[in-house]
Amino acid sequence: MAVLRPAGDFDRSYAQDMLLLRQPWQRWAMALIVLGVALIPLSGNAYLITTVNRIMYSIVAVQGLNVLTGMTGQISLGQAAFMLVGGYIVALTAQHWGMPIFVTLPLAAVGTGVVGLIFGLPSLRVKGFYLAMATLAAQFIIPWLSRHIYPEYLGGSSGRIAVPSPVIFGVTFNQVAQVFYISLTVLVITTILLVNIRRTKLGRSFIAVRDNDLAAEVLGVNPFGVKLRAFFVAAMLAGLAGGLKAISQRSVGTELAYGLNESILLLGMLVIGGLGHNLGPFLGVATIIFLEDLANLTGATMASLFPAHATNLLTSFRPLFFGLVLMLFLIFEPRGLAHRWEILKATWRMRPFSR
Amino acid sequence: MNWPLVPQQVMTGILNGGTIALIALGIVLIFKASEVYNFAHGHLVMLGAFLTWWFAGAEERGGELFNLPLWAATLAAVAMAMLLGLAIERFILRPMTGQPVLAIILVTLGLAQFIEGGASILFGAQPKSNFPTPFSPSDVIRIPFPGAFNDTIILKQSLVASFLVAAVASALFILFFQYTKTGLAMRATAENHDVAQGVGIRVSRIFALSWAIAGVIATVGGVLLATVTGVSLNMATVVLIAFPAVLLGGLESFAGAIVGGLIVGLSQALVQASRNIEVRNSAEIVPYILLLIILIVRPEGLFGQKRIERI
Numbered sequence: 001m002a003v004l005r006p007a008g009d010f011d012r013s014y015a016q017d018m019l020l021l022r023q024p025w026q027r028w029a030m031a032l033i034v035l036g037v038a039l040i041p042l043s044g045n046a047y048l049i050t051t052v053n054r055i056m057y058s059i060v061a062v063q064g065l066n067v068l069t070g071m072t073g074q075i076s077l078g079q080a081a082f083m084l085v086g087g088y089i090v091a092l093t094a095q096h097w098g099m100p101i102f103v104t105l106p107l108a109a110v111g112t113g114v115v116g117l118i119f120g121l122p123s124l125r126v127k128g129f130y131l132a133m134a135t136l137a138a139q140f141i142i143p144w145l146s147r148h149i150y151p152e153y154l155g156g157s158s159g160r161i162a163v164p165s166p167v168i169f170g171v172t173f174n175q176v177a178q179v180f181y182i183s184l185t186v187l188v189i190t191t192i193l194l195v196n197i198r199r200t201k202l203g204r205s206f207i208a209v210r211d212n213d214l215a216a217e218v219l220g221v222n223p224f225g226v227k228l229r230a231f232f233v234a235a236m237l238a239g240l241a242g243g244l245k246a247i248s249q250r251s252v253g254t255e256l257a258y259g260l261n262e263s264i265l266l267l268g269m270l271v272i273g274g275l276g277h278n279l280g281p282f283l284g285v286a287t288i289i290f291l292e293d294l295a296n297l298t299g300a301t302m303a304s305l306f307p308a309h310a311t312n313l314l315t316s317f318r319p320l321f322f323g324l325v326l327m328l329f330l331i332f333e334p335r336g337l338a339h340r341w342e343i344l345k346a347t348w349r350m351r352p353f354s355r
Numbered sequence: 356m357n358w359p360l361v362p363q364q365v366m367t368g369i370l371n372g373g374t375i376a377l378i379a380l381g382i383v384l385i386f387k388a389s390e391v392y393n394f395a396h397g398h399l400v401m402l403g404a405f406l407t408w409w410f411a412g413a414e415e416r417g418g419e420l421f422n423l424p425l426w427a428a429t430l431a432a433v434a435m436a437m438l439l440g441l442a443i444e445r446f447i448l449r450p451m452t453g454q455p456v457l458a459i460i461l462v463t464l465g466l467a468q469f470i471e472g473g474a475s476i477l478f479g480a481q482p483k484s485n486f487p488t489p490f491s492p493s494d495v496i497r498i499p500f501p502g503a504f505n506d507t508i509i510l511k512q513s514l515v516a517s518f519l520v521a522a523v524a525s526a527l528f529i530l531f532f533q534y535t536k537t538g539l540a541m542r543a544t545a546e547n548h549d550v551a552q553g554v555g556i557r558v559s560r561i562f563a564l565s566w567a568i569a570g571v572i573a574t575v576g577g578v579l580l581a582t583v584t585g586v587s588l589n590m591a592t593v594v595l596i597a598f599p600a601v602l603l604g605g606l607e608s609f610a611g612a613i614v615g616g617l618i619v620g621l622s623q624a625l626v627q628a629s630r631n632i633e634v635r636n637s638a639e640i641v642p643y644i645l646l647l648i649i650l651i652v653r654p655e656g657l658f659g660q661k662r663i664e665r666i
Binding site for chain 2: 069073075121122124125126128129130132133134136137140141144148149260261264267268271275309311312313315316317318319320321322323324326327330331334
């Protein structure tokens with residue numbers, strides 16, 4: 001990717017050529033941002049801590065979708081179901097075998113990845129809408145299974161089990177303010193991995209398959225293998241996100257927002273943030289969660305204005321606002337907020353010659 | 356298998372399948388005319404049912420605006436759904452022309468969320484059990500059938516009636532496509548937009564019309580479903596089983612949608628004849644299992660066309 005650089009910024013070694021943050025001020029800024037986020041739990045503001053924690057694990061899930069949908073061009077309507085799988089794996093391995101979190105989270109990632117492979121199999125023969133339907137099937141079948149098989153382990157028809165709090169070096173992480181740091185660590189690791197995956201052979205073959213899978217095959221890329229790898233990575237990140245969500249909520253089950261609407265929400269976050277852009281998941285998730293708070297506020301205000309319809313108004317504005325914003329973005333800015341950010345950067349670079 | 360239950364379940368399954376087939380037809384119609392995969396169709400069905408319920412007197416607290424009999428309420432809801440279909444086409448799908456499949460699917464998903472929120476604000480999230488149905492649950496037809504449970508098959512009148520209406524509506528729909536001038540124009544548009552435009556068909560008008568018709572059959576399907584199950588926001592998710600039906604039959608085929616709908620209805624009913632409780636419980640996911648199988652074995656569906664892709 002040809003990146004426009006200011007005059008005088010050139011590389012003297014290969015190591016320098018591969019740097020992600022090439023200017024000292026960029027490194028300082030990144031360090032300050034991570035430090036700033038890491039200081040949030042010290043503020044003691046429960047709402048802020050919970051929200052930022054939710055934003056962080058949602059970003060991990062959306063990053064997975066970004067690999068599958070943004071980079072490889074395969075649509076998945078089942079990301080929330082894969083999160084459920086990850087949550088269950090974390091819960092069961094910690095509860096029944098007492099595994100530490102260093103084991104449970106990677107296990108959740110790999111286990112969910114394997115489940116993702118199973119539902120990625122139809123991508124051998126179908127794509128586009130048909131593949132969306134296959135993942136829709138996953139979205140219905142996985143929660144059903146969790147409610148109906150092995151009720152003694154998976155919680156039966158209510159489908160809800162407790163997740164033991166992880167213990168790291170003798171410290172029990174049972175507060176959201178503590179789980180916050182686990183989410184932050186995972187998010188930093190996944191972000192570094194995903195920024196780099198784009199620069200590998202695998203990442204380039206993802207993009208080749210997205211742009212035209214027949215042409216990619218002619219170029220020597222095995223589209224089916226690449227699609228399966230994308231499904232694996234996407235499900236892996238969903239599993240991690242699900243594990244973090246389960247630890248944060250201290251229980252996991254089908255009734256705790258792992259349904260089709262949650263999957264659509266994750267897809268919407270990706271589109272609003274910017275498909276295929278590293279920044280997309282961050283911007284999209286933050287925007288949508290802010291929008292949800294706005295919707296809840298609107299709902300509460302409307303409910304106090306029209307107490308007769310309070311029950312109808314309290315929760316209804318979330319899907320309404322989300323659907324509206326998603327449609328507006330698709331019609332007016334299908335490349336999402338990340339694209340706006342790029343335009344803004346270009347404008348700043350070109351000043352004073354930009355409009 | 357609990358064999359004495361099978362004849363009963365086969366009949367119930369076919370009757371349920373009729374409504375699913377009608378709903379599936381709406382999805383196929385939109386796809387054929389404009390190559391849009393309408394994930395919001397289930398929500399149009401739900402909205403149609405809610406509108407009918409509202410025109411028919413809603414909560415019956417006395418303060419309602421309308422108190423129409425069922426047929427008039429249905430007609431009013433159909434008119435509203437037509438306008439809504441036109442508006443959806445004009446303001447949401449037309450600006451999306453030429454966008455990739457992903458964007459089109461997402462915009463219908465966004466529309467679905469929007470309708471869900473809107474319906475929940477207007478009508479409330481609680482399921483309504485007072486849908487004005489002309490039948491009571493005890494209105495049944497008993498058909499003697501040796502070998503069945505108690506040697507009779509029991510058919511709910513509401514199910515029979517909704518099957519008949521669905522059959523008539525589907526037949527009208529197919530006749531419309533075979534014989535009327537507008538129907539022919541719609542088929543020509545489905546075949547090739549450019550050529551259709553070339554022979555003087557106004558393609559944009561055909562798109563608008565197909566959305567209006569889809570709104571109408573979604574509403575009819577919603578009313579039929581509501582007479583059996585009542586009205587709730589959950590209907591939209593339940594109706595998603597029309598998508599497996601569409602894919603079973605093949606996306607391009609009206610006949611396929613009807614056959615697919617019947618297969619989905621039958622499969623859901625037949626698993627309930629099992630002796631194993633887990634198999635009985637699987638009724639809600641059986642269509643999706645069928646869907647996965649058909650996607651792996653024969654992705655174009657039973658009656659669909661194979662597509663040749665060129666770079």
